[in-house]
Amino acid sequence: MAHTAVAHQHVDHHAHEHHGPQGILKYIWSTDHKMIAMQYLFTGMFMAVVGGYMAYVFRMQLAFPGISVPGFGQVSPGEYNALVTNHGSIMIFWVAMPVLIAAFGNYLIPLMIGADDMVFPRINRLSYQIFLASALLLLASLFVQGGGFGGAWTSYPPLSAVGEYNQTDLGSSMWLGAVALEFVAFLLGGINFITTLMNARAPGMKAYDIPLVCWMIVIASILFMLSVGPLIAGAAMLFFDQTIGTGFYDPARGGDPVLWQHLFWFFGHPEVYVVLLPAIGITIDIIATFARKKVFGYKLMLYTTVATGVLSFFVWAHHQFIAGIDPRMANVFMVTTLLISVPIAELCFVIIATLYGGSIRLATPMLWALAFMAEFLIGGVTGIFLGASGADIYFHDTYFVLAHFHYTFFPIAIIGSFAAFTYWFPKMFGKMMSDTLGKIHFWGTIIPFNFIFIPLFVLGIGGQHRRIYNYEHFPELAGADMYQLRRIATYALLVMLAFQLVFFYNCIMSWWKGKAAGKNPWQSNTLEWTTESPPPHGNWPEGLPNVYRGPYEYSHPDREEDYWPQNEPG
Amino acid sequence: MSAQSAAYPIDQRPVPTKREPLVSNGVLGMLIFIFTEIMFFAGLISAHSIVRSQTAGQMWPPFGQPRLPVQETAVNTAALLVSGIVLVITWFAFRRERQSAKIPLLLSIVLGGFFVWFQGIEWMALLQEGLTIQSSSYGGFFYLIIGTHAVHAIAALVALVWALMRLNNDQLVASQLATVSAFWYFVVLVWPVLYVKVYL
Numbered sequence: 001m002a003h004t005a006v007a008h009q010h011v012d013h014h015a016h017e018h019h020g021p022q023g024i025l026k027y028i029w030s031t032d033h034k035m036i037a038m039q040y041l042f043t044g045m046f047m048a049v050v051g052g053y054m055a056y057v058f059r060m061q062l063a064f065p066g067i068s069v070p071g072f073g074q075v076s077p078g079e080y081n082a083l084v085t086n087h088g089s090i091m092i093f094w095v096a097m098p099v100l101i102a103a104f105g106n107y108l109i110p111l112m113i114g115a116d117d118m119v120f121p122r123i124n125r126l127s128y129q130i131f132l133a134s135a136l137l138l139l140a141s142l143f144v145q146g147g148g149f150g151g152a153w154t155s156y157p158p159l160s161a162v163g164e165y166n167q168t169d170l171g172s173s174m175w176l177g178a179v180a181l182e183f184v185a186f187l188l189g190g191i192n193f194i195t196t197l198m199n200a201r202a203p204g205m206k207a208y209d210i211p212l213v214c215w216m217i218v219i220a221s222i223l224f225m226l227s228v229g230p231l232i233a234g235a236a237m238l239f240f241d242q243t244i245g246t247g248f249y250d251p252a253r254g255g256d257p258v259l260w261q262h263l264f265w266f267f268g269h270p271e272v273y274v275v276l277l278p279a280i281g282i283t284i285d286i287i288a289t290f291a292r293k294k295v296f297g298y299k300l301m302l303y304t305t306v307a308t309g310v311l312s313f314f315v316w317a318h319h320q321f322i323a324g325i326d327p328r329m330a331n332v333f334m335v336t337t338l339l340i341s342v343p344i345a346e347l348c349f350v351i352i353a354t355l356y357g358g359s360i361r362l363a364t365p366m367l368w369a370l371a372f373m374a375e376f377l378i379g380g381v382t383g384i385f386l387g388a389s390g391a392d393i394y395f396h397d398t399y400f401v402l403a404h405f406h407y408t409f410f411p412i413a414i415i416g417s418f419a420a421f422t423y424w425f426p427k428m429f430g431k432m433m434s435d436t437l438g439k440i441h442f443w444g445t446i447i448p449f450n451f452i453f454i455p456l457f458v459l460g461i462g463g464q465h466r467r468i469y470n471y472e473h474f475p476e477l478a479g480a481d482m483y484q485l486r487r488i489a490t491y492a493l494l495v496m497l498a499f500q501l502v503f504f505y506n507c508i509m510s511w512w513k514g515k516a517a518g519k520n521p522w523q524s525n526t527l528e529w530t531t532e533s534p535p536p537h538g539n540w541p542e543g544l545p546n547v548y549r550g551p552y553e554y555s556h557p558d559r560e561e562d563y564w565p566q567n568e569p570g
Numbered sequence: 571m572s573a574q575s576a577a578y579p580i581d582q583r584p585v586p587t588k589r590e591p592l593v594s595n596g597v598l599g600m601l602i603f604i605f606t607e608i609m610f611f612a613g614l615i616s617a618h619s620i621v622r623s624q625t626a627g628q629m630w631p632p633f634g635q636p637r638l639p640v641q642e643t644a645v646n647t648a649a650l651l652v653s654g655i656v657l658v659i660t661w662f663a664f665r666r667e668r669q670s671a672k673i674p675l676l677l678s679i680v681l682g683g684f685f686v687w688f689q690g691i692e693w694m695a696l697l698q699e700g701l702t703i704q705s706s707s708y709g710g711f712f713y714l715i716i717g718t719h720a721v722h723a724i725a726a727l728v729a730l731v732w733a734l735m736r737l738n739n740d741q742l743v744a745s746q747l748a749t750v751s752a753f754w755y756f757v758v759l760v761w762p763v764l765y766v767k768v769y770l
Contacts, residue, residue, distance in 0.1 A: 119595045187606060191599045199595050204586025225606045230613030237617065237714065246703055246710045248617070254632065254707035256621055263613055546586050570582060 031121035032537055037107035038428075039128050041421075043135060044099035048414075050139070051090040052497055054083045063483070063490035065470045077469045078167065081150025084467065086142065088153035089175070092275070093182050094135055096413035100278040101224075102131070102186065104420050105193050105217040107428065111528035112211045114202025114545045114567075116538045118192045127188035134181035141174035149175035152467060154264060157249035157257050161241040173242050180235055183228050190221035202527065202567075204547035208298065209566065211526045211551040215302055216281025220274045223309050227270035234263030258323055265316035272408070273312045277305060279416030280347055283369045285551075286423050287351055289524045290366035291358025292562050294552040301350045308343040315340055321392045330389040337387035344380055348373060359555070359562075363522075364438030368419035371446050372411045379407030382457070397467070400460025403453045410449060418445070418503075425510070426517030430533040433514065437506040444499030451492035455485040523563045526551045530567050596749035604756045607722070611760055614718065615767050618711045631708045636699040638712065638769045639692055646688045647765050653681035654758035657730075657751055664737075664747055671747075672737055679730050682754070686723050689716065715768055719761060726754045 030036065053071075060067065061075040068074050075083070106124065110117055118124045142148035149172040151160040160176075163169035197210065197218045237248040238260065247253030249260050288295045295301065317325055317333040351373055360366070382404040385391045395401060425433050464477055471477045471486075520529040527547070531540050545567035553564040593601070622630055631637060656678040664671035693713075703713040729750045736742040 120599060123599075187603070191602050194602050195595055195599045198598060199591040199593075202586075203588045204583065225602060226609055229606050229609030229611070230616070232610055233613030233617060236718075237710075240703065240710070240714070244703065246714075247707055248621075248710055248714075254621065254625060256624060259617055259620055262620075263617065266613075548583050548586075569585070 029125070031117070031125045033106045033110050033118045033121070033124060034428075034535065036124050036128050037103045037105075040098045040106060040131065041103035043132060044095050044103060044417075047090050047094040047098075047135060051087050051095060052500070054087040054090070055493060056497060058083045058087070059490040059493050061469070062471070063487045065472050075469075078147055078150060080469045081152075081467070082142065082148035082168070082171070085150050085152050085175075086138070086148050089138070089179065091409065091413060092153065092271070093179060094138065096275040096409065096417075097182075097186060098131060099417045100275055100282075100413065100420070101193075101217055101220060102127070102189050104213075104278065104282065104424070105189070105221070107424065108211075108528065109193055109196055109214050109217065110200070111427075111531070111535060111539060112214050112526050112551075113197060113200065113205060114527045114540075114547060115196060115200040116540070116544060119196045119200050120192050123188050124192050127185045127192070130181055130188070131185035134178045134185060137174055137181065138178035141171045141178065144170045144174065146171055154268070155238070155260075156264075157238060157241065157260050161238055161249050163242070169242075173239065176235055176239055176242065180232065180239075183232060186224060187228065190225050193218050193221045194225075202545055202547050205566075208302075209547055209550050211281075211285055212295065212298065212301060213278070213281035213285045216277040216305065219305055219309055220277040223270045223277075223312065224274045227267045227274075227313065230263045231267035234260055258320070258325070261320050261323055262316070265319045266313075268319065269316040270309075270312045273308060275412050276408070277308075279372060279412040279419075280305075280351075282416055282420045282423070283372045284351060284354065285526070286365050286369040286419055287354050288552045288554065289423075289522050290361045290363060290369070291355050292361070292554045293354055293358035294554055295350070296353035296356075297350050298550070298552065301347065304343045304346045304350075308340065308347075311336060311340045311343065318387055318389070318392070321389045322396050327389075334387060334389045338384065341380060341384060341387075348377060348380075364433065364435055364442060365419050365423035365522075367439065367442050368415055368422060371442070372415045372419060375407060375415060375446075375449070376411040379404060379409075379411065382407060395460065397465060398460040399456045399464045399466060402466055403456035403460055406453050406456075410453075414445070418442075423522070424528075425507075426521045427528055427533050427535070429511050430517055431510050431514030432517050432521060433510040434506050437502055437509075441499055441502040441506060444502060445496055448492040448496035448499070452489045452496065455489045459485050520565075523561070525553060525563050525565050527566055530565055594745035594748070596745050597752060600749045600752045604752065607756060608760070611715075611718075611764070614711075614715050615763070618715060618767065621707050621711065625707075632706050634700075635706055635708050636696060636701050639695070640769050642688075642692065643765060643769055646685055646692075647761060649681050649688070650685045650758055650761055653678045653685065654755060656681065657754055657758075661747065661751060664742075664744065668737070668740065668742070672734070675730065675734050675737065678754075679727060679734065682723065682727050682730070682757075686720060686727065689720055712768060715764055719757070719764055722760075723757050726750075726757045730754060 027035065028039075057069050057072045057075060058080055060069040060072075061080060066074070106118070109115075146168040149155075149160070149166070149168050151166050151168075151172060155172075155176070159165050160172055163172070166172055197214060201210070237246070240246040241248055241250065241255075247255045249255045249257045251257060284295060284301065314336045315333060317329060318337040321330050321333075382400070386395055386401060386404060422433055422438055425431070459482060462477075462482065464471070464482065465474075468474065468477075471482070517533045519531065519533060521533075522529070527545055528535070530545055546569075547566050548569055549564065549566055551566055555562045556564055591598075625632065656674050660671045660674040660678060663674055693716075696712075701709045701712065703710050733742055733747055733750045736746065
């Protein structure tokens, strides 16, 4: 709907200059980076709705075992497994990555560095098409014979490798194929992001003049490119185990099931930082703009991020403390895991120091950015318990782990995306969003979010294991007090999902009859705010900008205005 | 233009000029892709090493499985390495006089094609001797790793043939040749590592 409007504007302004595809094709066959960003964004939002629906169904089953869930029906054990597995896969691979990296990376990188498009526009288009195919394949896998794959998003063999064990012969192969296609899509996107940032910057834009969000997305892409190879290797082996009966992960035939865990988590842990870094970049850009203050320690932040990225390749085995690895190796990985909280804490201090002494404007995007900080902090601090190998023996695979990573992933994927969406909405659609509705949606999301996951911490400490269909079968986990906490979490989820309707209403109404945004509604410095909203095809019709200074020159004492756009000479 | 505040120094910059990128887009994109490929092969090789080191009694190849053709493949390795060297010659010939690069480029493709063909012959023989992808993890890793490399080699050869066709029509530009060559160099240079780890 909304991207239709953007495309119309392109055609109105530039039909005589650009001879791209016409008609319906211009939405699905465009090579324009903004159109591809919209495709990723709307696909990601659709998948988020699917993932949220799955969460609703299995939370209902957990709180009220055996009831007929409205809108789904009775949940069977196999369906429950398929729901949790695909909820996790969708939220990470089909929501967090496409929205944070692909959508905002595609939209922001060329606009923020002053380029007219990505350097490989056709590869960019191919990237989205492969991504769409992967999403369709995943959704189709839920409806094949035997149902969707139910072996958890980590897909440990031998459960995932043998059809007799998982009972979803076709579903698990389709799941694996969808994940593999999704990686190919992001490989193509990552090559594009890195090359564009290095080669296509506006004249005058030096390395330290690049807005941090672009750096973060590109560093995240580099991490992704370096970590995904071993997982593709592992996935190929798993695929052959599933389909043609090889024995790479079968101990009876000389294989090694723990091998998969190493290959998976060698990717899986950097992946956490792949999605975290864009969210931090978005947060720091928003905080600088709404605190009207220069980012405290730009270079510190950049080097810290690189350090985080390097360290993130040496922590993966903390997911395997109880998988039978050597305790001496567990010690090493415990130390690296606890070490990585140092650079992350540094990033948080940079954000706090940027806020200190600023003149803060509490618009909706700023609220989301501050909430990201506050909530992510809880996720980070609870991670310390899990990183300590002794404590992890107890906490492993309990709801404490689940609550911990939701306190990291929810701020990243949901809060970070809402922060970015509300901040760049005026640029993307040319209209201001309603601030009142935005704030109602904000509080209606943040408060229930804490009510969902704080009870789950308590349940996890109480010994509630993950991936259990019905706690009635475990008398020590079926007490009335535990059911009360489970129901609090489920009720809070229902409230949170209901408040998302406010968001969709706000989007549609603001796009339809919102106030016109103008070029620079937030008085921001970076280059994307120097062109029209929404930007036309080619981004700057009157010629690409020159860059004279860094991106965060707010409240300079020698100037009348409290901001100083990057492209204004002297 | 305003006087600078001592507390907030800002460097005054002249009007910037457009710079040429250090590495062309195509080559840079290919290099980033090759880094991913290196990690991909590192994943395969480390998986192979782990399984091999855990094999009971260090029997590798396992009992009843044929040995791999070490000497024949050494010859084939030499063919592949020569192909890489000829491609270096192609590059310098192209820089001097475009059309003189045709013969070395063709030679490089022929040597690369010989490598893939000879590997195929070896596979047929091994299959007849009972080494299949399901027969053991030894066979599984052999066909997985060598097969992955073969797929890469074929893809790189297709790219080289594309470059030759463009050169024939005098449409080939230096950055295109460099991009395609970078991928072939990767295929050539990763092979000795695979040979040492898998065959020896």
